[in-house]
Amino acid sequence: MDLRKLKHALALAETGNYARAGKKLFITQSALSRSIQALESELGMMLFERHSNGVRVTVAGQEVLAGARDLLRHANSLERNVALMRNVELGKLQFGVGPVPAHVLLPRVMSGAAREKPGLQVSVQIQSAAKLVELLRSRLNFLLPMRDNCLTTVG
């Protein structure tokens, strides 16, 4: 059961017509026909009644397609979250910094971040160098530059 075939079925249900649904999906009516057949075969049930003037969703199909709509919404939401995380507009940014640079840099950095990236959760670990290298392995995105080791791993 893959998402593409479910999208195909939803488009067909919306239009009630293979040719129009195919247009929306940027595939031919023929390819869509086989895709729907494959889905129905895989699920072991007919989702559409074929008539001379188009198709109609079956009773069972209505239930399945309702679930498919939910699932695709869920998938789209995940994709959007990934896109947002990629742009560091959303998500959790966790980094570490030593005591001295923290005192100098943090006020500017944090206020700037809060202004420009309101969707970003920022959390800072102020620790010794040894502790920070340890933390970097497990839950930090990067370290601000410190005296002896200058790590800049972007997460």
Added chain:
Amino acid sequence: MDLRKLKHALALAETGNYARAGKKLFITQSALSRSIQALESELGMMLFERHSNGVRVTVAGQEVLAGARDLLRHANSLERNVALMRNVELGKLQFGVGPVPAHVLLPRVMSGAAREKPGLQVSVQIQSAAKLVELLRSRLNFLLPMRDNCLTTVG
């Protein structure tokens, strides 16, 4: 973004090792490696840190994989519902019947259904033949046999 690749990533996250994850997925470690690379490329972010003794999920990867887990749960739920509907153990069964056979047959039919298929929602339309044929087009699974037309469409 297809469900197969997400399953692959989750298996890898669980085992922390390509070979073991591949075993669980019934593919080779090589195929899994390329699948993960393709997913990371598609999402535009690294999900795993590669080390000499295996892999670890990145900070971003933890967020993505949490969403993937939800999504796959949702997909499995949909598949289970389809399987149940196929066996008429769950779902809504809607059928119509004329007044006379209703009086004779319904008591036996309904009590039998309630006993053997407790997960099944049954609803009956008792109507004239003309009304029932009309309803059959829109929301009934089948009609019980009537005087002149004997329709037995299983939904």
Added chain:
DNA sequence: CTGGGTTACGCTCAACGTAACGATA
């Protein structure tokens, strides 16, 4: 003849297995 769904045929590319490779302990 037109507008709808299906079937036949051939192509392409994503996914795979095998095997060679590179790196690290």
Added chain:
DNA sequence: TATCGTTACGTTGAGCGTAACCCAG
């Protein structure tokens, strides 16, 4: 050397387009 992950190479099958086909109005 043993155990990781990656890369090279060839094969297979799902998915597609084109075109022929079938049926109803």
